[in-house]
Amino acid sequence: MAKANSSSGAVISASNLSLTFETNDGPVRALKDIDLEIGKGEFVSFIGPSGCGKTTFLRVIADLEHPTAGTISVNGMTPEEARRKRAYGYVFQAAALYPWRTVEKNVALPLEIMGASNAEQKQRIDRVLELVDLEGFGKKYPWQLSGGMQQRASIARALAFDADLLLMDEPFGALDEIVRDHLNEQLLKLWAQTNKTICFVTHSIPEAVYLSTKIVVMSPRPGRVADIIDSTLPEKRPLDIRESPKFLEIAHRVREGLRAGHAYEG
Amino acid sequence: MSVTHRLWYGNTGPVLVVIAAIMVLWYGFVVVLNAPWERDQAGRAGTTITTSQLIANTMAQERPVLPAPHQVIAELWDTTVNKNITSKRSLVYHGWITLSATLLGFVIGTLFGILIAVGIIHSRAMSASVMPWVVASQTIPILAIAPMIIVVLNAVGLSGLLPKALISTYLSFFPIVVGMVKGLRSPEAIQLDLMHTYSASRWQIFRKLRWPSAMPYLFTSMKVAVAISLVGAIVGELPTGAVAGLGARLLAGSYYGQTIQIWSALFAAAALAAGLVMIVGIAHRMVLKRMGMAA
Numbered sequence: 001m002a003k004a005n006s007s008s009g010a011v012i013s014a015s016n017l018s019l020t021f022e023t024n025d026g027p028v029r030a031l032k033d034i035d036l037e038i039g040k041g042e043f044v045s046f047i048g049p050s051g052c053g054k055t056t057f058l059r060v061i062a063d064l065e066h067p068t069a070g071t072i073s074v075n076g077m078t079p080e081e082a083r084r085k086r087a088y089g090y091v092f093q094a095a096a097l098y099p100w101r102t103v104e105k106n107v108a109l110p111l112e113i114m115g116a117s118n119a120e121q122k123q124r125i126d127r128v129l130e131l132v133d134l135e136g137f138g139k140k141y142p143w144q145l146s147g148g149m150q151q152r153a154s155i156a157r158a159l160a161f162d163a164d165l166l167l168m169d170e171p172f173g174a175l176d177e178i179v180r181d182h183l184n185e186q187l188l189k190l191w192a193q194t195n196k197t198i199c200f201v202t203h204s205i206p207e208a209v210y211l212s213t214k215i216v217v218m219s220p221r222p223g224r225v226a227d228i229i230d231s232t233l234p235e236k237r238p239l240d241i242r243e244s245p246k247f248l249e250i251a252h253r254v255r256e257g258l259r260a261g262h263a264y265e266g
Numbered sequence: 267m268s269v270t271h272r273l274w275y276g277n278t279g280p281v282l283v284v285i286a287a288i289m290v291l292w293y294g295f296v297v298v299l300n301a302p303w304e305r306d307q308a309g310r311a312g313t314t315i316t317t318s319q320l321i322a323n324t325m326a327q328e329r330p331v332l333p334a335p336h337q338v339i340a341e342l343w344d345t346t347v348n349k350n351i352t353s354k355r356s357l358v359y360h361g362w363i364t365l366s367a368t369l370l371g372f373v374i375g376t377l378f379g380i381l382i383a384v385g386i387i388h389s390r391a392m393s394a395s396v397m398p399w400v401v402a403s404q405t406i407p408i409l410a411i412a413p414m415i416i417v418v419l420n421a422v423g424l425s426g427l428l429p430k431a432l433i434s435t436y437l438s439f440f441p442i443v444v445g446m447v448k449g450l451r452s453p454e455a456i457q458l459d460l461m462h463t464y465s466a467s468r469w470q471i472f473r474k475l476r477w478p479s480a481m482p483y484l485f486t487s488m489k490v491a492v493a494i495s496l497v498g499a500i501v502g503e504l505p506t507g508a509v510a511g512l513g514a515r516l517l518a519g520s521y522y523g524q525t526i527q528i529w530s531a532l533f534a535a536a537a538l539a540a541g542l543v544m545i546v547g548i549a550h551r552m553v554l555k556r557m558g559m560a561a
Binding site: 062063064083084086088089090092093094096098099100101102109110112113114141143 | 454456457459460461462463464465466470474475478481557558559
């Protein structure tokens with residue numbers, strides 16, 4: 001169990017964090033000696049090949065996995081305390097909407113569990129559906145929506161209870177490029193509006209560079225941080241910023257980091 | 267659309283063809299199986315019998331080896347429409363006796379089955395200790411255990427509807443347990459993780475995730491359970507001395523060689539089972555529709 005280290009004002013602070021899974025084929029080192037600080041209001045992307053531990057790290061923050069060594073704190077608390085205080089919203093790879101609930105009922109799910117009044121639920125549902133551009137779709141069932149709309153509904157659900165921290169695990173991985181571009185743009189807008197801290201796991205270099213203020217490049221076996229890149233892109237980012245030299249320069253550095261992580265594998 | 271078109275391209279045509287084929291086979295067997303007795307009779311009387319006479323006779327025996335369809339239908343009509351429903355000769359009376367035991371047993375079995383399934387998915391100890399007994403209970407032939415249940419319950423002063431219903435329960439709780447264990451465990455890992463990130467309590471996870479996820483499984487199990495509930499009720503009527511119910515009609519029929527009565531009771535039971543399964547099916551569709559999921 002990790003101890004909280006609440007010395008800094010960072011939202012997330014990990015030091016020497018390791019996680020080893022015991023499997024039938026012997027121990028698998030999913031994370032090794034991760035040192036990372038994430039400040040308030042940052043948009044941090046985790047990028048790396050499969051098996052580099054980026055999703056595992058996100059799950060450690062969310063108290064869905066437990067580190068085997070090192071310390072991590074979330075809002076100055078242990079991940080478990082943070083989870084009990086509902087400090088974060090989590091967006092999974094799949095929308096994971098409940099098929100028997102309408103969109104607004106799905107968004108209401110965390111509010112029901114946390115015991116919000118009906119009036120408050122209604123007001124919050126309206127607000128977050130507007131944030132993700134789903135006004136008027138509240139009464140629809142998930143199967144009546146496209147994949148992109150379903151994922152937006154799941155983001156609305158994660159936003160509903162107003163946690164300051166948003167953890168997103170490849171939320172747009174299953175969507176096509178055009179929808180993805182559109183959702184990336186919307187996500188940036190939403191981030192600017194709400195001033196949340198976002199941890200975002202992705203496979204895509206352009207996505208990571210476009211969205212982030214900080215890019216954490218990870219490499220596999222054992223999962224560790226290969227490079228941390230602070231983005232020099234401006235706050236305002238139209239989609240065509242992706243053709244600017246600065247963007248390509250950062251993308252290049254990310255690619256270098258990914259390659260370095262792979263180099264000694266042979 | 268014309269009638270002939272619908273007969274040819276719709277479902278009605280094939281259904282009629284199958285029924286006609288069954289009828290032809292059935293009448294064929296009626297002649298073959300009942301003919302020896304007719305020949306025997308003719309031989310004893312020292313008369314000869316023409317083939318057409320023989321065939322006609324095989325379909326009009328009082329105690330045939332295999333009754334002809336029209337004899338069974340006539341008996342069904344006679345014992346449902348022509349008899350007062352409070353009469354002991356009315357199939358509706360006997361049908362109701364069996365149906366009430368079936369329904370009571372089914373309701374108890376369903377509730378009991380759900381309860382056990384909930385216990386099994388929430389407690390590893392219960393899963394390990396109870397599930398083997400649940401499976402073992404179904405390996406004992408119901409014909410062997412039914413008289414025991416009747417006798418034991420009679421000894422503690424329980425008789426009538428409840429013992430029969432409990433035999434239905436004994437059979438019907440099993441598919442419910444199996445189906446509900448599977449159904450309550452059907453939520454995907456990320457759906458459970460989601461609940462975990464909300465710090466939802468076990469009860470909230472049950473009510474808002476496991477229970478709705480299990481609904482399709484529950485109704486599928488209930489279709490099996492209601493049909494075998496009926497079997498249980500009929501079997502339960504056999505050792506009670508054949509007082510009333512479809513089981514009693516079957517037993518009495520076999521005592522007195524009343525094959526027509528046996529077959530009409532069998533058909534009544536089959537119709538009852540089909541009706542019950544259909545009602546559960548309708549409830550299934552209604553519930554899924556209310557939940558917004560297409561059945």
